[in-house]
Amino acid sequence: MNCRLQQVGFLGFDVFGTVVDWRSGVARAAAPFLERYDIALDPFDFANAWRALYQPAMETVRSGQRPWVRLDVLQRENLERLLAGHGVAVDDIPERDLAELTRAWDRLDPWPDAADGLARLKRRFVIAPVSNGHIAGMLQLARFGGLPWDAILGAEISRSYKPQPATYLKSLEAAGFEPGQAALVAAHNGDLRAARALGMHTVFVRRPHEYGPDQDQDLRAEEDWDVVADSLTEVADILGCA
Amino acid sequence: MNCRLQQVGFLGFDVFGTVVDWRSGVARAAAPFLERYDIALDPFDFANAWRALYQPAMETVRSGQRPWVRLDVLQRENLERLLAGHGVAVDDIPERDLAELTRAWDRLDPWPDAADGLARLKRRFVIAPVSNGHIAGMLQLARFGGLPWDAILGAEISRSYKPQPATYLKSLEAAGFEPGQAALVAAHNGDLRAARALGMHTVFVRRPHEYGPDQDQDLRAEEDWDVVADSLTEVADILGCA
Numbered sequence: 185m186n187c188r189l190q191q192v193g194f195l196g197f198d199v200f201g202t203v204v205d206w207r208s209g210v211a212r213a214a215a216p217f218l219e220r221y222d223i224a225l226d227p228f229d230f231a232n233a234w235r236a237l238y239q240p241a242m243e244t245v246r247s248g249q250r251p252w253v254r255l256d257v258l259q260r261e262n263l264e265r266l267l268a269g270h271g272v273a274v275d276d277i278p279e280r281d282l283a284e285l286t287r288a289w290d291r292l293d294p295w296p297d298a299a300d301g302l303a304r305l306k307r308r309f310v311i312a313p314v315s316n317g318h319i320a321g322m323l324q325l326a327r328f329g330g331l332p333w334d335a336i337l338g339a340e341i342s343r344s345y346k347p348q349p350a351t352y353l354k355s356l357e358a359a360g361f362e363p364g365q366a367a368l369v370a371a372h373n374g375d376l377r378a379a380r381a382l383g384m385h386t387v388f389v390r391r392p393h394e395y396g397p398d399q400d401q402d403l404r405a406e407e408d409w410d411v412v413a414d415s416l417t418e419v420a421d422i423l424g425c426a
Numbered sequence: 427m428n429c430r431l432q433q434v435g436f437l438g439f440d441v442f443g444t445v446v447d448w449r450s451g452v453a454r455a456a457a458p459f460l461e462r463y464d465i466a467l468d469p470f471d472f473a474n475a476w477r478a479l480y481q482p483a484m485e486t487v488r489s490g491q492r493p494w495v496r497l498d499v500l501q502r503e504n505l506e507r508l509l510a511g512h513g514v515a516v517d518d519i520p521e522r523d524l525a526e527l528t529r530a531w532d533r534l535d536p537w538p539d540a541a542d543g544l545a546r547l548k549r550r551f552v553i554a555p556v557s558n559g560h561i562a563g564m565l566q567l568a569r570f571g572g573l574p575w576d577a578i579l580g581a582e583i584s585r586s587y588k589p590q591p592a593t594y595l596k597s598l599e600a601a602g603f604e605p606g607q608a609a610l611v612a613a614h615n616g617d618l619r620a621a622r623a624l625g626m627h628t629v630f631v632r633r634p635h636e637y638g639p640d641q642d643q644d645l646r647a648e649e650d651w652d653v654v655a656d657s658l659t660e661v662a663d664i665l666g667c668a
Contacts, residue, residue: 310565320602323552323577335565336577358582360562
C-alpha cells in the first residue's frame, strides 16, 4: 500500500473553510435575525461580510495593538461593527439575540466528506484543529458535526493567531511532535506557506465554494504542496488510510 | 427517566486512578527494565514508589519553588531519583531506555468500565480530562485506551497543578462552562473537595485497588458528594445516560 508522509504522525487542521462550511451555517443562523430586525441584507452576503472582518480583527492582536483575546470576542465585536455599518442600532438589540447569532460559528456543518475523512485519518494519525478558533467553539463544532479530534489545539493554546509561528509551534509542542513529524491540512495557501516555513508538511484541500459561487482565492494549489486533494476522504485515500 | 445534575453540561475527569489503572501499566513496563538492569524491586512496588514522588514533585511547582513544567518532565526526574535511591547508576542507563520507561505513563489500560462509561456520558455531557497530566500524554492515553474526549484540558492549559484553583477554573473557562454547570469526576476525595470549594458538582468513583490490595486511602466517600459510584458505567446509569 502506498502510504505517503511516512514520517508524519500528526495532522493539524485548519477548520473554518477546510473542515466546516462557515458560509452556509452563518447564513442559516443570520436569516431569521435579519428578518426580525428588518435588515435588508442577503444572509449569504451577510456571512461573507462578517467573515471579511475576521482577518483585520486578528491583525490587531498579531500586531500587538491589543492583547490576545479569544476568537468569540472578536467575532462578537465584528458582528456589532457590521450591524452598525448597516445603520442598525445595535444597542436596541437584546443581548440574547446578539450572543445567539455569534454562536452560529459554533454550529457549522462539516463539508460532506469531513467527518468520514477525519475518522479514517485518525486511524493512522493524531488529528487536532490548529485553528484560530477558541477551544469552546472548536469543541461545540466537533460535537455538532461529529468531528473525532484527539485534542483541540491552535490559537487559544498559543495565545497567538495564525499565521504567526507560535500558533503552529506551540500546538505541535503540546501534542508532542516536531514540525517534520507533522502536516498542516488547509484550504488556504497562505496557511500552508506559514506551516512549510516552519518545517511542517503540507496538505492542500480545495474548497472552491468556501466563499460562495464567485470565490476568487485559493482555487488552486499555488505551490507544490505535498498532497493536493478535493476532499478529506481523498486525503485519506492518498495517505493510504483504509 | 431520572437524570441527575440537570444543570450540568460539562464533566471534567481526573485521569490517573479514576479513568486509567496506572499501577498495572507502569508495573508492566517496568518489569523488563528492572530485569535488564538487575534492580531487585517488585514491579508493582516500583510503580507505587514512582507514584509516591508525584505529589512532592508537583508541590515544588505549586509552591512557586520552581516554574511550571509539564508532568512528563517531573515523571522523568522522579524516575531518576527513584533509581538513584536504589543505588542504580542512572548515567549508565541509555537515554532511550529511560525515555521509553517514562512513556509508560502514556500507555495505561483504562479501568474495564471506563471507555464504555465515557462513551455513554459523552452523549449527554461535554467530557474532558481535568488532569495534572500534560496534553501529549493525555492524548496518547486516549488513543491507547479508546477514551473519546471532546477536548483535553487540565494542568497544561492552566500551567498549574490541582488542587490549585486555576487548574479547574481555567479548564472550565476554556470549555465555556461556569463552575455550577460542571462536575468533577474523581476517585480522590481531596480533588473533589477542591472542586466543590469552587462551586463545581462532584462525582466520586471508588477505585479501591488503585494503589494495590493494601490501599488505605480514598476507599470511601468522605463527604456527601453529589454522586457516588463504583464505575463510570454506574455514573452513566445514575446520570440517566442511555
